[in-house]
Amino acid sequence: MRVLNRQKLKKTLSVSLIAVILSCCFYFFASKFFEQNAYDAMSKLSANKTGLENIVNIVIDDNSIREIGSWPWKRTMYADMFEYLSQSGARIVLFDAVLTTQDDAEDDQVFLDRLEKTPFIIGGVDFTKNENVENPKDELKYFKKKFSINVVDNRNTGRIEQTEYKAYQEMLPGYLNALNYIGSVNTALDTDGAVRAFEPFIFMNGAYYPSLPMAAFLKLSNIKDVVLYDNFYEAIDDKGKIYKFPLCYRKDKSVQYIKWLAPYDKESWVPHEQIKASDIIKSYNLAKQGKYPIIPPEMIKDKIVVIGATANALYDLKITPMSINMPGSTIQTTILDNLLSGDSISVVPVYINVLIILIFLGCIFMLVFYATPILSVIGILILSFLYFYMALWGYSNGYALNMVAPYVFFVFTAIFSFSYKFSIEDRKKEKLKRAMKQYIGTTVVDNIIKEDEDVALGGKKTDATILMADIRGFTRFSENLDPDEVTKLLNEYFGLMIPIIEEYGGVVNKFIGDAILAVYNEPVKDKRHPLNAILCATKMIAKLKDLRKKWKSEGKPDIGISIGINTGMVFIGNIGTPNHLEYTVIGDTVNVASRIEAQNRQFNTQLLISESTYEYAKDVLDVIKISSVEIRGREKHMNIYEIIKILDKNETN
Numbered sequence: 001m002r003v004l005n006r007q008k009l010k011k012t013l014s015v016s017l018i019a020v021i022l023s024c025c026f027y028f029f030a031s032k033f034f035e036q037n038a039y040d041a042m043s044k045l046s047a048n049k050t051g052l053e054n055i056v057n058i059v060i061d062d063n064s065i066r067e068i069g070s071w072p073w074k075r076t077m078y079a080d081m082f083e084y085l086s087q088s089g090a091r092i093v094l095f096d097a098v099l100t101t102q103d104d105a106e107d108d109q110v111f112l113d114r115l116e117k118t119p120f121i122i123g124g125v126d127f128t129k130n131e132n133v134e135n136p137k138d139e140l141k142y143f144k145k146k147f148s149i150n151v152v153d154n155r156n157t158g159r160i161e162q163t164e165y166k167a168y169q170e171m172l173p174g175y176l177n178a179l180n181y182i183g184s185v186n187t188a189l190d191t192d193g194a195v196r197a198f199e200p201f202i203f204m205n206g207a208y209y210p211s212l213p214m215a216a217f218l219k220l221s222n223i224k225d226v227v228l229y230d231n232f233y234e235a236i237d238d239k240g241k242i243y244k245f246p247l248c249y250r251k252d253k254s255v256q257y258i259k260w261l262a263p264y265d266k267e268s269w270v271p272h273e274q275i276k277a278s279d280i281i282k283s284y285n286l287a288k289q290g291k292y293p294i295i296p297p298e299m300i301k302d303k304i305v306v307i308g309a310t311a312n313a314l315y316d317l318k319i320t321p322m323s324i325n326m327p328g329s330t331i332q333t334t335i336l337d338n339l340l341s342g343d344s345i346s347v348v349p350v351y352i353n354v355l356i357i358l359i360f361l362g363c364i365f366m367l368v369f370y371a372t373p374i375l376s377v378i379g380i381l382i383l384s385f386l387y388f389y390m391a392l393w394g395y396s397n398g399y400a401l402n403m404v405a406p407y408v409f410f411v412f413t414a415i416f417s418f419s420y421k422f423s424i425e426d427r428k429k430e431k432l433k434r435a436m437k438q439y440i441g442t443t444v445v446d447n448i449i450k451e452d453e454d455v456a457l458g459g460k461k462t463d464a465t466i467l468m469a470d471i472r473g474f475t476r477f478s479e480n481l482d483p484d485e486v487t488k489l490l491n492e493y494f495g496l497m498i499p500i501i502e503e504y505g506g507v508v509n510k511f512i513g514d515a516i517l518a519v520y521n522e523p524v525k526d527k528r529h530p531l532n533a534i535l536c537a538t539k540m541i542a543k544l545k546d547l548r549k550k551w552k553s554e555g556k557p558d559i560g561i562s563i564g565i566n567t568g569m570v571f572i573g574n575i576g577t578p579n580h581l582e583y584t585v586i587g588d589t590v591n592v593a594s595r596i597e598a599q600n601r602q603f604n605t606q607l608l609i610s611e612s613t614y615e616y617a618k619d620v621l622d623v624i625k626i627s628s629v630e631i632r633g634r635e636k637h638m639n640i641y642e643i644i645k646i647l648d649k650n651e652t653n
Helices: 002-033 035-045 062-068 075-087 105-116 137-147 157-162 212-220 277-288 328-341 350-370 373-396 404-440 442-450 474-478 483-503 529-553 588-603 611-620
Strands: 055-060 092-095 121-125 151-153 181-184 195-198 201-204 207-210 223-228 232-237 242-246 248-250 253-257 273-276 304-309 460-472 506-512 515-520 560-577 580-586 607-610 621-629 638-646
Touching: 035 195, 035 373, 035 404, 055 062, 055 277, 055 328, 062 273, 062 277, 075 092, 075 105, 075 277, 075 304, 092 212, 121 212, 181 207, 181 212, 195 328, 207 212, 212 223, 212 328, 242 253, 273 277, 304 328, 350 373, 350 404, 373 404, 460 474, 460 483, 460 529, 460 588, 483 506, 483 515, 483 529, 506 529, 506 580, 515 529, 529 560, 529 607, 529 611, 529 638, 560 588, 560 611, 588 607, 588 621, 588 638, 607 611, 611 621, 611 638
Parallel strands: 055 273, 055 304, 092 121, 092 304, 121 181, 151 223, 560 607
Antiparallel strands: 195 253, 201 207, 223 232, 232 242, 248 253, 460 515, 460 560, 506 515, 560 580, 607 638, 621 638
């Protein structure tokens, strides 16, 4: 038993190890090639929150370019927008652009002079990790002193080093002097080129700088200090209030995932109100002329404004979960909205994903092994829908679960479980088949399995031939032998007789002490069942002669045999209780066969058959008719026959 248990344990461990290895391969494959697409789909489905009403986009779109003039515009146009926004009472303006080149020197100087008079502008800066780009030391010192923020970095040292930037891209001379605030416009692209996250902080030259929306958040929320950890960061305002957001380390960046927003109205696909840049410029000019502006100041008052390009020709369009052509400024407004609303997306750690998957896989295993196949499939489908809605709820509430890998596991586990279950059931059937063969024979079991639809559970009436064989004087000689010796004699006797019964298509239904009850034509169908029963009986008698000689030489007791055969209707099937069933044959035909077998003692014969059996095979039999025999349990006398020989050997083949 211990050896068997060890073998089972080894098999189980081997199967489990294979399952784990295959599952890990599937997990890696699904995560690498499909998980990002699933993330995008779930992000779009769960984007049910609209943007804040106090955030507005000023867009340099195709219409604005047509109305104002060919691109690039004079930078004084930007100054016009900044000035009008300032006069209209905007709280803060994020300028999602990087001014790197010098255009008309005179216009640029006018722009810078006017920019200094609008101190609430946050300008965009592009940071780089290119080793070939260097900033002059005096510029770096000035840049750090003016724009760096207070950050305590508690991240892993190696992670800090890997996320470090080397420099910022050269900008319009004097631009940094005119600005009071800057923010990074760097894009955190995924491997497929899509934007799903952003870097809230840039580490460069021992100092920290905010992203463009983070700079606005820090100012609007009066944040004084920021503390970075490996998996999250905390922003602390001047009153001690702590804002907490998740971080995710990705390659060489510590990023924060963006929680995407629903469109602000049914006709738009953007999350915040948009105003054409051309309307702001026109409104500035109209206001200077004392005329009523297109965009009145009350539309701008107390608003957070993000200015950016949306025109196709300006190439500031990004791939995101919401669109394959989303303007960078729309991404910036979405990020700022997240920060101000306290919204975020936490990518659920691997161990939690694995734990959830294991729970679902455990349920699938239970369904497969303890429910019917149909219920198992239904249950697995329900679990699949349940996981989907659980994941959708998670995304809606800021928790991103894996989507593709779990379903790969579900399918793989279902296939593996069903295969394993059917394999076990096949082994059980084979084991049961081997066990059944010890009771009713190989041929019979194979026939039952092949044509199991003919075996009626609960029983049925059928025509059959019953052979009853008994050892004469068994009780007398068994009293003088030890039980072990009696058992050995019976086993040897049965070992010779049973193969003969099976050879002729019979089934040993039961042993009644030393007697054998055999059935022909059920469950194995046989049109010649009466004749085959007779042929079997004659061979049993012949075989007994050889056994008697052998036992005589061994000093064992001499025995005789008496056989009775009867043909007629019987009831055959399962009888008993639900907890204890026996496959047996009963009926008057069986009783008569037993009574006929007993008549052998009276007539000193070995083989007697009933009239019904004789009628089936009379053409090939030479018999002696024994008339008017009284059979116990029957009112009328009946004819029985002693078989002398079989006349036509060809008919019996």
